[in-house]
Amino acid sequence: MVKESMLSQQMSIEHIEAWLRETRNDKLSLLWQTADKVRKDNVADAVHLRGLVEISNHCVRSCAYCGLRAPRKEIQRYRMTADEIITCAHQAAQWKYGTLVMQAGEDYGIKAQWLAEVIERIKKETPLAVTLSLGERSYEEFKLWRNAGADRYLLRFETTDKNLYNYIHPPLAGRSSDRIAILKDLRTLGYEIGSGVMVGIPGQSYTSLARDIDCFRKLNLDMVGIGPYIEHPDTPLGRNSLCRTALDRKDRVPNDELLCYKAVALTRIVCPQANIPSTTALATINPTDGRELGLRRGANVVMPNLTPFPYRSQYEIYPGKACMNEDAQRCQGCLTGRIVAIGRTMGLGVGSRL
Ligand code: 5AD
Numbered sequence: 001m002v003k004e005s006m007l008s009q010q011m012s013i014e015h016i017e018a019w020l021r022e023t024r025n026d027k028l029s030l031l032w033q034t035a036d037k038v039r040k041d042n043v044a045d046a047v048h049l050r051g052l053v054e055i056s057n058h059c060v061r062s063c064a065y066c067g068l069r070a071p072r073k074e075i076q077r078y079r080m081t082a083d084e085i086i087t088c089a090h091q092a093a094q095w096k097y098g099t100l101v102m103q104a105g106e107d108y109g110i111k112a113q114w115l116a117e118v119i120e121r122i123k124k125e126t127p128l129a130v131t132l133s134l135g136e137r138s139y140e141e142f143k144l145w146r147n148a149g150a151d152r153y154l155l156r157f158e159t160t161d162k163n164l165y166n167y168i169h170p171p172l173a174g175r176s177s178d179r180i181a182i183l184k185d186l187r188t189l190g191y192e193i194g195s196g197v198m199v200g201i202p203g204q205s206y207t208s209l210a211r212d213i214d215c216f217r218k219l220n221l222d223m224v225g226i227g228p229y230i231e232h233p234d235t236p237l238g239r240n241s242l243c244r245t246a247l248d249r250k251d252r253v254p255n256d257e258l259l260c261y262k263a264v265a266l267t268r269i270v271c272p273q274a275n276i277p278s279t280t281a282l283a284t285i286n287p288t289d290g291r292e293l294g295l296r297r298g299a300n301v302v303m304p305n306l307t308p309f310p311y312r313s314q315y316e317i318y319p320g321k322a323c324m325n326e327d328a329q330r331c332q333g334c335l336t337g338r339i340v341a342i343g344r345t346m347g348l349g350v351g352s353r354l
């Protein structure tokens with residue numbers, strides 16, 4: 001039994017877990033209402049738009065869940081040019097998106113100095129905040145990009161369960177992968193930091209998801225992205241492989257919509273001031289109103305895709321990604337309409353953490 005009074009910023013990991021397991025509708029209504037109130041009291045009604053540009057789909061890593069993993073030889077790899085990226089930035093500014101998010105696989109073909117110059121150009125030519133999401137790069141590179149004007153960095157830690165993490169996210173030979181340590185370095189460098197997890201990866205228990213949410217709170221994250229795990233049939237975790245069988249467990253968290261809303265709502269309650277997107281993955285599993293339900297249950301950010309064709313469909317982290325065949329203009333109109341229709345307003349300015 002979960003007691004209502006326990007829905008607070010300081011709630012214990014055990015209570016977070018009990019809420020993740022909750023199925024009664026009256027209790028869940030209370031969870032949604034509380035998250036929505038905390039959202040309104042702390043970050044108000046503005047929904048901030050972050051234009052997403054998927055600048056490269058090259059990746060050196062072999063994450064067991066991801067469609068961009070290095071061993072997938074069959075996908076066509078691309079890397080956008082500086083001019084292509086700058087064109088997207090101007091588009092974002094024209095549509096009053098406050099932020100440009102540049103995302104890619106872990107691609108060492110993205111040279112540090114080259115990117116620093118792209119960041120400098122964006123900062124000089126537009127009023128945009130710049131967010132990077134480029135995987136596990138070196139401290140020196142993070143520092144160079146920060147000095148060039150980058151404002152924020154996104155790096156999901158994916159799960160706090162170390163064994164599960166190492167299993168699904170093998171490090172490069174001779175290296176270790178400690179994303180929590182990297183997030184701390186990024187903070188020291190003055191970045192706003194964002195992280196997050198997938199909900200329902202094979203091997204994820206309710207307890208570990210509750211610990212993930214507690215970890216968001218402990219890290220005092222500025223941004224938290226949470227989306228459902230979506231099977232990619234051409235990855236070890238997506239097909240019926242040894243890897244998947246090895247991870248199977250009875251109390252696995254389902255990778256469904258409801259669990260994602262619970263995780264978003266609880267995250268809002270324990271991280272009241274964070275910027276929390278209603279993610280594309282959520283819109284993928286519920287194209288009708290997944291984005292809206294995310295926004296009504298704690299989220300305050302959306303990330304319209306600005307990646308031009310044909311790259312957009314080649315950035316296939318998981319299949320059936322929402323808006324894969326839409327163009328940027330349509331996403332702009334669609335999202336603006338959805339935000340206004342639920343009585344929220346368009347975020348003005350860059351939408352940094354208050
Ligand atoms: N399903 C859902 N999300 C995924 N990501 C990667 N692969 C998948 C998948 N199969 C998420 C990871 C990564 C982010 C960019 O996309 O959490 O950090």
Ligand code: FES
Nearest residue numbers: 323326330331334
């Ligand atoms: Fe792309 Fe709706 S957000 S079409």
